[in-house]
Amino acid sequence: DAGVTQSPTHLIKTRGQQVTLRCSPKSGHDTVSWYQQALGQGPQFIFQYYEEEERQRGNFPDRFSGHQFPNYSSELNVNALLLGDSALYLCASSLGQEAFFGQGTRLTVV
Amino acid sequence: QQQVKQSPQSLIVQKGGISIINCAYENTAFDYFPWYQQFPGKGPALLIAIRPDVSEKKEGRFTISFNKSAKQFSLHIMDSQPGDSATYFCAANSGYSTLTFGKGTMLLVSP
Numbered sequence: 493d494a495g496v497t498q499s500p501t502h503l504i505k506t507r508g509q510q511v512t513l514r515c516s517p518k519s520g521h522d523t524v525s526w527y528q529q530a531l532g533q534g535p536q537f538i539f540q541y542y543e544e545e546e547r548q549r550g551n552f553p554d555r556f557s558g559h560q561f562p563n564y565s566s567e568l569n570v571n572a573l574l575l576g577d578s579a580l581y582l583c584a585s586s587l588g589q590e591a592f593f594g595q596g597t598r599l600t601v602v
Numbered sequence: 603q604q605q606v607k608q609s610p611q612s613l614i615v616q617k618g619g620i621s622i623i624n625c626a627y628e629n630t631a632f633d634y635f636p637w638y639q640q641f642p643g644k645g646p647a648l649l650i651a652i653r654p655d656v657s658e659k660k661e662g663r664f665t666i667s668f669n670k671s672a673k674q675f676s677l678h679i680m681d682s683q684p685g686d687s688a689t690y691f692c693a694a695n696s697g698y699s700t701l702t703f704g705k706g707t708m709l710l711v712s713p
Contacts, residue, residue, distance in 0.1 A: 496645075525700060534608075534691050534703035535646065548700050582645050589634040589695060593645035 494519065496585050496594035504600045505573050513568040513597045517585030523547075524566040525591065526558060527582040535582055541566050573601045605629050608692050608704025615711050621679040623707045625692035628673065632694040636701070637666065637677045640689045649690075650677075682711045 497516045505511050517524050523542045527535035537550035541560035560566045564585075570577055578601045584591040607626045615621045627635075633654055638646035652659045652666040652675065659666045665678040679686055689708050693701040 498645075527701075532706075534705050535701070537700050537702070540700055550700075584701075590636075590648065590651065591701060592648060593638075596643075596645045598643070 496583055496592050498581075498583050498594035498597050500597060501595065502598045502600075504602060506602055507573055507575060509573050510569065510571045511573060511599060513570075513581050513583075513599070515566045515568070515583030515585075515594060517564050517566070517583075518592050521585035521587045521592075522564055523586045524560055524564065525584045525586070526566070526568045527584065527593075528552070529580040529582055529596070531579075538568070570599075575601050577601050605702045606692060606694050606704045608707060610707060611705070612708040613710070615682045615709065617682065617684060617711055617713050619682050619711075621682045621686065621709055621711070622676060623690055623692070623709070624674065624676045625694075625704050626672075626674045627694050629694070629696070629702075630673070631696045632702075633696050635666070635668065635675050635692065635694050637664075638691045638693060638703075640691065640706075646691060679709075682709075684711045684713050687711050 499514045525540040526538040529535045539549040540547045544560045555571045557569045580596040582596045583594045636651035637649045639649050640646040650661045650664045663680045668675045689706045691706050692704040695701045
């Protein structure tokens with residue numbers, strides 16, 4: 493059983509560009525959450541998707557948007573990238589409260 | 603407002619010793635308290651979790667102690683090994699699995 497998989501693993505973008513990150517949840521999991529983890533910090537909740545709808549959202553600007561597909565996979569989109577968006581982006585899938593994380597996508601904005 | 607406070611920020615323990623990490627929470631609606639282990643460049647891995655109706659849970663060398671009245675919980679790592687060197691995060695949630703994390707503890711187990 494594959495766990496949570498994220499792609500790409502690393503990404504370098506220029507300020508002002510747009511980026512799309514992808515996540516495939518653990519088999520049987522219907523809920524996908526996205527987190528941003530800055531260096532030396534704990535993960536910060538961005539938003540959560542369930543049944544293709546955004547169910548909850550953290551304190552992130554509208555530049556951050558997402559989508560969930562019928563197969564429960566998900567995308568995170570960030571527009572107008574800022575240097576401060578450089579971070580490890582984590583996807584977590586869950587069925588109930590137990591959440592499992594992928595290995596993350598390291599985004600560097602230059 | 604930080605809803606989960608974690609201490610210490612860093613910890614050095616000798617091999618074979620006990621590592622203890624503490625967390626305190628404010629939101630009494632929290633009903634699930636997991637601990638995650640994270641190695642550099644990797645995603646957090648679920649170690650062990652507890653619910654408020656239990657005061658202690660043990661899995662192998664890892665034990666969670668929970669004090670509902672004090673709104674505190676802690677992770678104990680018995681017989682700490684160099685391979686346990688990592689960053690540990692406590693977390694809490696209620697409802698739909700939106701986790702609130704502590705700031706993390708960097709554990710170094712010296713050989």
